[in-house]
Amino acid sequence: MGNPTEAVNEAHALLLSALADTDVRLLHDDALLEFTAAAEAAGRAVDALRIRAAGEHAFRSRRELGEDRLSAKRGCRNAVELLARITLASERTLTQRMRLGEATRPRMALSGERMPARFDQVADALGTGSIGYDSAAAIMDTLDPIRGRVGDLNVEHAETALVAAATGPTVESPVPFAADEIRGQARVWETVLDEDGTVPAEERAMQARGISAGVTRDGVVHRKMTLLPEIDAKFETLLNAYLNPRSKPSFADPDPDAPKDPRATAQARHDVFASLIDGAARSADSPSIGGAAPTVLVSVRQADLDAGTGAGFIEGCEAPISMRAVEQFVCAGGQQHVVIGPDGTINSIGSNDRVFNATQRRAITLRDGGCIIPGCSIPAAWSEIHHVKAYRDGGETETCNGVLLCWFHHRTIETSGWQILMIDGVPHVKPPPWLRNGRSDAETPWRRSTKSRTQQADLLQQQQPALVE
Template sequence: MENAAGQLAEAQSLLAAALAESDERMLHDDALLELTATAEAVGRLVDALRIRAAGEVAFRSRRELGEDRLSAKKGCRNGVELLARTTLASERTITQRMRLGAAVRPRTALIGDTMPARFEQVADALRAGALGYDSAAAIVDTLDPIRARVGDLNVEHAETALVAAATGPTIESALPFAADEVRGQARVWESVLDEDGTEPIEERAMAARGISGGLTRDGLVHRRMALLPEVDAKFESLLNAYLSPRSKPTFNDADPDQPRDPRATAQARHDVFASLIDGAARSAEAPTMGGAAPTVLVSVRQADLTAGSGSGFIEGCEAPISLRAVEQFVCAGGQQHVLIDGDGRLVSLSSTDRVFNAAQRRAISLRDGGCIIPGCSIPAAWSEIHHVIAYRDGGETETCNGVLLCWYHHRTIETSGWRILMIDGVPHVKPPPWLRNGHSEAETPWRRSTKSRTQLADLLERQRERQPVLVE
């Protein structure tokens, strides 16, 4: 281990030489993805060493050592400053590494014996390069604060499940969970294990809630808002409804050639807030157009729709859209057959069909919780409902045949390689070939997919019942 720095320096030289003349722009798609995955695997090993080294520097620079602490010997006020000077990384990054390093560093008992780290399984997975920094931080940062309330055994049980999900495969998933999914799972574990932990927090929140008076500066009125979670959730739901890519009035996101909204997110949220204020001032009811909810009208000839070629048109938009975009509109919003004769006369008009009603959408949203493609963070309010078995193939417009997909995954579901299957009314997915780690489609199991926190909590509760853990 004394020669570790020299070995790393040699590896650094070899890596630099190997990459000196490489150009990722010249790689084919699969080769580019393979290079990216390999680089991330190397990065996980490097991150693990960074974390361990930072944890060791923090331990040797702890305050109780006085002038014997490592940082003092090197003329620094603490370990953070010492590492900032040594690595040139930001103090924020170093602080995060130190916190995680302390959690995965073996502990020393008062009598001098070596004890396991607080998160031994995270430490092992980090050292092996199987667990990344983001996933490790999600596990430690969520479970460590509740340890005193729920006990070491419960935290260890949650750690086991989360590390298994993050490194995969497991019985429930053929693929490792991405860091954001791990963080979401960790939050569910927190709510299951620490059922009473939110009450003291809510009491403090009630006392601190409020909206401050405005201060005018540089032509703007600056306010501060501290909202209770349930109030903020209602506010976010309204923002989501208006900021959804499908409801922006200025740009047609169904056409990839159209420009993107040039506003920053904060600017867009401000403009939506202004619209909400105007709407609330005029009426407490949702706005309607002609007695119905605002509707985007898309027209296409039946012959083109049947043949799968040609173009469709959005009323008020000069640019035509592809039949794929039309199919997406039809899948999400329904269709109505209008028969026009050669002279332009309306001959017949059918009722709207193949559209999920409001009650069905609420039920599907509660079941799926958001876009069901693993790793996608688009919430239910932004998602569309997709017919798993296409309407043209006999699929019914029922909750057992509808799933939530974000606009992008809905638009590309036929070409991306993701597969969806309803098993006993529950959505399951299979990844595309490039995410199967060399496994064939037959070897890759269907994975149940939901973003619903209540369902995830229920799944974890049943898992706990099979493997009960007592609070110390």
């Protein structure tokens, strides 16, 4: 048997040479398709090597070996830490590789006899490069949890069919199934095999529910939410109530000139959720942290804040945030000056300022009734308070300078084109140019804006002739 590391290094060198000599931009369509298929085939072979290595690391670092486990001998807590130091891959990726590696690694009986892997056919398909990581994981993740309820023979039967579908062709399809199709087929097998499982579906759902920790990519945080059906239904109903124009609360007839929402549906759902979180954090029933309401801590250099450039950083979040996001945090939640010397010592701590207190918030809520942007249905409890005249420009933290804006309209107030003006302490708005039907700024009147039912009733009564008693 030759040295496997040398063989992999040689293959690696050949791949690097191919990359150096190839510019995919110069390939015609058919050549690009062929190159993509070849690259994916090479990737499947690499997947198999990484999965096999991770499985072996997991076996040699299993807990029952104590101080003799490989990870301990290399000064690591477990196999994941050891692999992370070697590969520089994320712990999440390595954990998944280890799970698949353990499931496709040949087992050893107490007598020392070699036994097939739990997913022996998946292991063979991985070893020949017929399937990649995604298809293998789809099969294992679906079938392994039901093995104890349906038995090894039934799982093996489903595995045979799924590997055949993933490698193709089959009676059902002249080409192999893609990984997403394999996962769907595996779910069908799960329902067929486990129709009357010993563990009720509701109990399994309770065990599966959860919200995963966030993974930051491209400036946004990706989370996986696994909700019980009744919780999802409540959440969906709540979102729809504030996104469906027919269900938006209105005291009078709908305004035919109300602006249309420029956001995509998914974006609008995100922004409703953001407002919901803000409202929950401000609730008197929310638990406190260190005696204070739950507070997101954002740090930013004073020079960057003054210049309006640079970035801020949220405690516990990997991705930096823009200065616009920092300004929104400061406007809604206040700021505290901490002077840190060149040597890192804290020289002084200022008081928390520019925050509207509870009494002011109640008064502004009674006046505005919700986000004051026409057409927006976010209620007052979910809204933030915006300084109409910016604090840095001398604007005071007083009711005559504060208005309710939802999370989205607060974030975009400087760029959306909406204008806000306090006239005798009352909020008035002007729409952006694209909503003015060709009228200039001078031709567009300021419009008083409120969602308060009592305020709307007063305005309606002022517009009507005197009532006949």
